[in-house]
Amino acid sequence: MAYMTLEKPLLFFLAIIVVFPCSHGLKNQTQSQSQRSLSLAPTSTKLINYHGGPLLTRSSAINVYLIWYGAFSLKDRTTISDLFASFKFNPSLKTGHTIPKWWETTQSYRDRDGKPVPSSVRVVKQIGDTYSLGKNIKRAQLASFVRNKIETKVLPLDSNGIYLILTAKDVIVERFCMGSCAFHDNVMISSTSRVVLAHVGDPSVQCPGLCAWPYAVPAYGPPGQALVAPNGVGTDGMVMNIATILAGASTNPFKNGYYQGDALAPLEAVTACSGIFGAGAYPGFPGNLMVDSVSKASFNAYGVNARKFLLPSIWDLTTSSCKVIA
Numbered sequence: 001m002a003y004m005t006l007e008k009p010l011l012f013f014l015a016i017i018v019v020f021p022c023s024h025g026l027k028n029q030t031q032s033q034s035q036r037s038l039s040l041a042p043t044s045t046k047l048i049n050y051h052g053g054p055l056l057t058r059s060s061a062i063n064v065y066l067i068w069y070g071a072f073s074l075k076d077r078t079t080i081s082d083l084f085a086s087f088k089f090n091p092s093l094k095t096g097h098t099i100p101k102w103w104e105t106t107q108s109y110r111d112r113d114g115k116p117v118p119s120s121v122r123v124v125k126q127i128g129d130t131y132s133l134g135k136n137i138k139r140a141q142l143a144s145f146v147r148n149k150i151e152t153k154v155l156p157l158d159s160n161g162i163y164l165i166l167t168a169k170d171v172i173v174e175r176f177c178m179g180s181c182a183f184h185d186n187v188m189i190s191s192t193s194r195v196v197l198a199h200v201g202d203p204s205v206q207c208p209g210l211c212a213w214p215y216a217v218p219a220y221g222p223p224g225q226a227l228v229a230p231n232g233v234g235t236d237g238m239v240m241n242i243a244t245i246l247a248g249a250s251t252n253p254f255k256n257g258y259y260q261g262d263a264l265a266p267l268e269a270v271t272a273c274s275g276i277f278g279a280g281a282y283p284g285f286p287g288n289l290m291v292d293s294v295s296k297a298s299f300n301a302y303g304v305n306a307r308k309f310l311l312p313s314i315w316d317l318t319t320s321s322c323k324v325i326a
Helices: 009-016 074-085 100-107 139-150 233-251
Strands: 062-069 121-129 162-168 183-186 194-201 314-316 321-323
Touching: 062 074, 062 233, 074 121, 074 233, 100 233, 100 314, 121 194, 139 162, 139 183, 139 194, 162 233, 183 233, 194 233
Parallel strands: 062 121, 062 162, 162 194
Antiparallel strands: 183 194, 314 321
């Protein structure tokens, strides 16, 4: 079975990367006109095309089934759980910089019947696994792993769900850190049923410069100053890549949804905006971000329990541009 990867197109990007230090105040940095002209934002009005296939539009929310593979700290689990909890609107957050506001851009992605991607994401069930597949795993093993969990009723069969496998920092997954920070694919459960699976690994040990940038010195190109991570380099790397996967799997779950280029290595809703986190982004600079005045951590979104997150831009079909949280 061929596996579609959600490759993060950073190899060229990181080859020329120069990280610019972020200001240590709550005000955003102002960039010159020449810097803005280097923006990573694509200009083609047909960058992301619809290929006619189904999206995850069968229920009112994207259902996520979390599989924690390996040993995760309580801090890591709590942070990622808070990310998902933040998809539920919090009226105490009187700002546009929220997870629901970020996810709102996916509403421009509609299926053949004109039905948009669900406006919310929710964790329906989560389970743990203590290295049953070992610590060196092939992608095909992850597919069989998810199929087994469904067939043995550990997890329900949900055609509108994403079975998201999170692997700990000591687990090596095929092609992870080899130009790929995460991937999503689909698995046949029976002759009539298939589900979406996804993988995101902890990059803190294996490849922080590739999969946790801008919170780590870039893996390629001239070294630069890394930004301060609000939740830890590895954890925030996972947060960014989980966000990428959620958007990509929701809008292109079966390889025939919204994408540009080769279906086996497509540019999707977020990967079309790789490296863009705030206004004014250009190669090596993630854009203007908010900075916590105490911790100096850079972020662009607030979450529940006073969390701060950094989320990637999503290609907005209505404006044909990479939309940042504002």
